[in-house]
Every structure is written in C-alpha cells, then in structure tokens.
Amino acid sequence: MNEEKKQEYSKKTEELREALTALRKGIIFKNTRKPSIVRIWDTLRNKQEEINRILYYFSLELVFKDEGLNDGYAFVQPADIIDSSGDTSLDCVSMGPTKSWIMVLLRKAYYDKKLESYDTPPMKISRVEFYKTLREYTKDMTDEDAFRLKVDQQLRSIDALRIIRLKEKEIEIRSVIESIINASWLEKMDEIETAKSMESEDEE
Numbered sequence: 001m002n003e004e005k006k007q008e009y010s011k012k013t014e015e016l017r018e019a020l021t022a023l024r025k026g027i028i029f030k031n032t033r034k035p036s037i038v039r040i041w042d043t044l045r046n047k048q049e050e051i052n053r054i055l056y057y058f059s060l061e062l063v064f065k066d067e068g069l070n071d072g073y074a075f076v077q078p079a080d081i082i083d084s085s086g087d088t089s090l091d092c093v094s095m096g097p098t099k100s101w102i103m104v105l106l107r108k109a110y111y112d113k114k115l116e117s118y119d120t121p122p123m124k125i126s127r128v129e130f131y132k133t134l135r136e137y138t139k140d141m142t143d144e145d146a147f148r149l150k151v152d153q154q155l156r157s158i159d160a161l162r163i164i165r166l167k168e169k170e171i172e173i174r175s176v177i178e179s180i181i182n183a184s185w186l187e188k189m190d191e192i193e194t195a196k197s198m199e200s201e202d203e204e
Contacts, residue, residue: 019043019051023062023076027162027176030072044074055079063179071121073176078184092188099154100189105134106164107181110173121175122165130171 022028022040031037044051044064052062061079066072092100109130113123131148138147155171158164163180165172 015039015043016047016050016054019047020054023051023074027073027075029162029176030066041072041074065175065179067121067175071175073174073179075176075179077180092185097189098150099157100185101137102134102151102154103158103163103177104181104186104189105130105137106158106171106173107177109133109171110175110177113173122172124170124172126170128169 019040028037028040028044030041044062045066048062048064055061055076056079059079060076062074063077064072064074092103095103109125110123113119113125117123131151134151135147155164155166159166163174163177165174
C-alpha cells in the first residue's frame with residue numbers, strides 16, 4: 001500500500017471512529033454551524049452502509065433522517081432482527097415504566113398536533129395540557145403539586161436526551177420521537193404491563 005492510499009485509509013478510519021464515538025453518546029442533531037457536527041453528519045450521510053456493517057456485529061442499527069438545512073437526527077437502536085431488551089438509553093426497559101409512558105404520550109401529543117396543523121417540527125404543547133392528558137393514563141394522586149413535581153422530574157431527564165425542549169409554560173417535542181417510539185417500543189411496553197398485571201394477580 002503506497003503512502004497516498006495509507007493516508008486515505010487512515011482518514012476514512014478516523015472519520016468512522018469519530019462518527020461511531022458520537023453515536024455512542026446519544027442522539028446527534030444536524031447542525032450546519034458547528035464544524036465538528038458538520039463533519040460527523042457528512043460521514044453519517046455518506047457512509048451509512050459501512051456504519052451499519054460495523055453496528056451489525058453489536059446487534060445495532062443506525063437511524064438516520066435528514067429533514068432539511070438545519071433539521072435532522074441520527075441515533076443507534078437495537079436491530080429489528082434481534083430481541084430489543086438490551087440496556088440502551090433509548091430503550092423502554094432501561095427507562096422504566098413511568099418515563100416510558102410519558103414518552104409514549106409525548107409521541108401521541110406530537111402526532112395529534114401534527115395532524116391538526118401544518119406547522120413544522122418541533123410541535124408544541126402547553127405543560128398544563130400535557131399534565132391533564134397524563135392524568136388520564138395514571139393512577140389518581142390527590143396532591144396536584146406532588147404529581148406535577150414527579151412529572152417534571154421525568155420530563156427534565158427526557159429533555160437531557162434532547163428529544164424535547166422544556167420551556168416555562170410549554171413543551172417542544174422534536175421529530176426524533178417518531179423514530180424512537182415505534183412498534184417495537186409499544187410491543188415491549190405491552191409486555192411490561194402484562195407482566196406487572198400477572199404479578200399483581202399472583203400476589204392477591
């Protein structure tokens with residue numbers, strides 16, 4: 001291998017390593033103003049097949065969606081061909097039932113807002129409206145302040161994943177939630193709820 005080919009191979013290897021390292025840290029959002037993200041984004045866009053070949057050996061796959069000049073996202077999820085019960089930051093098992101239900105309802109709120117308007121993402125919902133919706137799917141708590149405090153704690157942890165943006169009076173829900181909350185997620189949630197119901201019956 002001559003020197004020119006060695007340099008080309010080294011550059012390609014470094015680009016893939018940089019992209020895979022970024023994916024390990026969580027969701028990557030397209031950003032045309034930050035040079036390092038521009039470089040990583042170009043690698044993800046142009047080398048999806050190579051990246052997926054590497055991820056395959058870890059039973060993972062790349063989710064990549066480019067939605068325009070400044071909108072797009074990429075993340076890694078368990079491959080469809082295997083059981084997705086592994087511990088990942090975007091898996092409903094590791095998130096726990098409460099946070100997972102909140103994520104599902106955020107996805108529902110996103111979808112409902114998308115249907116009723118022609119706005120582009122992120123979709124916005126008032127925090128008061130979301131508390132009210134969540135109440136319908138959770139056990140009643142007499143202390144409203146305690147309920148909201150618990151929900152806010154979960155929302156802040158979801159905000160840290162950059163799936164939503166928490167504002168003082170509203171929640172901005174980003175389009176990435178459409179890819180995260182999919183059929184596999186809902187199926188796993190159903191399995192968890194069924195198992196919990198059976199445990200409750202056994203205890204009685």
